[in-house]
Amino acid sequence: DAKTTQPNSMESNEEEPVHLPCNHSTISGTDYIHWYRQLPSQGPEYVIHGLTSNVNNRMASLAIAEDRKSSTLILHRATLRDAAVYYCILMDTGRRALTFGSGTRLQVQP
Amino acid sequence: DTEVTQTPKHLVMGMTNKKSLKCEQHMGHRAMYWYKQKAKKPPELMFVYSYEKLSINESVPSRFSPECPNSSLLNLHLHALQPEDSALYLCASSQVGAGEGETQYFGPGTRLLVL
Numbered sequence: 001d002a003k004t005t006q007p008n009s010m011e012s013n014e015e016e017p018v019h020l021p022c023n024h025s026t027i028s029g030t031d032y033i034h035w036y037r038q039l040p041s042q043g044p045e046y047v048i049h050g051l052t053s054n055v056n057n058r059m060a061s062l063a064i065a066e067d068r069k070s071s072t073l074i075l076h077r078a079t080l081r082d083a084a085v086y087y088c089i090l091m092d093t094g095r096r097a098l099t100f101g102s103g104t105r106l107q108v109q110p
Numbered sequence: 111d112t113e114v115t116q117t118p119k120h121l122v123m124g125m126t127n128k129k130s131l132k133c134e135q136h137m138g139h140r141a142m143y144w145y146k147q148k149a150k151k152p153p154e155l156m157f158v159y160s161y162e163k164l165s166i167n168e169s170v171p172s173r174f175s176p177e178c179p180n181s182s183l184l185n186l187h188l189h190a191l192q193p194e195d196s197a198l199y200l201c202a203s204s205q206v207g208a209g210e211g212e213t214q215y216f217g218p219g220t221r222l223l224v225l
Binding site: 034036041042043044045046049085087091095096097098099100101102103 | 114141143145152153154155158160165166200202204206212213214215216217218219
């Protein structure tokens with residue numbers, strides 16, 4: 001599986017935007033970029049995914065570099081409830097499984 | 111209904127016990143998964159079922175035995191576990207053939223302690 005690299009932790013202030021980076025230099029042409037997050041004491045939760053183009057949904061935006069070797073998850077206005085571990089995952093639909101990396105622990109300060 | 115339910119929430123068992131974890135979804139998903147998560151670590155895939163057939167076994171020891179009796183249910187039978195098997199066991203489900211990556215929906219997990 002292609003590997004992703006994320007910072008171990010990041011801090012943000014409430015109501016400010018947060019940009020969570022992910023490097024995936026060995027991504028293949030068929031890998032989708034998925035983001036999940038895991039709030040304390042809960043199972044992981046889907047956030048967003050994309051292939052080549054930038055994506056927006058009600059939770060976040062995903063910006064994908066033109067060469068697809070990196071991506072950024074954008075939370076437009078962080079809230080205290082966004083404090084979680086965010087995982088950037090490359091998914092090969094042929095395998096149908098998620099390989100989680102170590103993720104980024106996001107702390108949100110009031 | 112986008113919920114995956116798991117029972118029990120917590121389980122304590124001895125090394126000679128036999129127990130089962132249960133997972134249920136009613137979203138019509140035909141792929142179901144077991145993941146294991148140790149404390150402060152990311153989830154690790156254990157098994158994948160597709161159309162009630164085992165499609166991936168990530169070299170999991172035989173003391174873990176999965177079962178998919180129908181399209182809504184997934185069980186994980188536990189026997190002769192070791193203390194190092196203590197972890198959060200997560201179940202997930204997804205559509206098959208959704209093309210773009212088959213978003214997985216996770217349950218809250220069963221926290222297992224093996225004494």
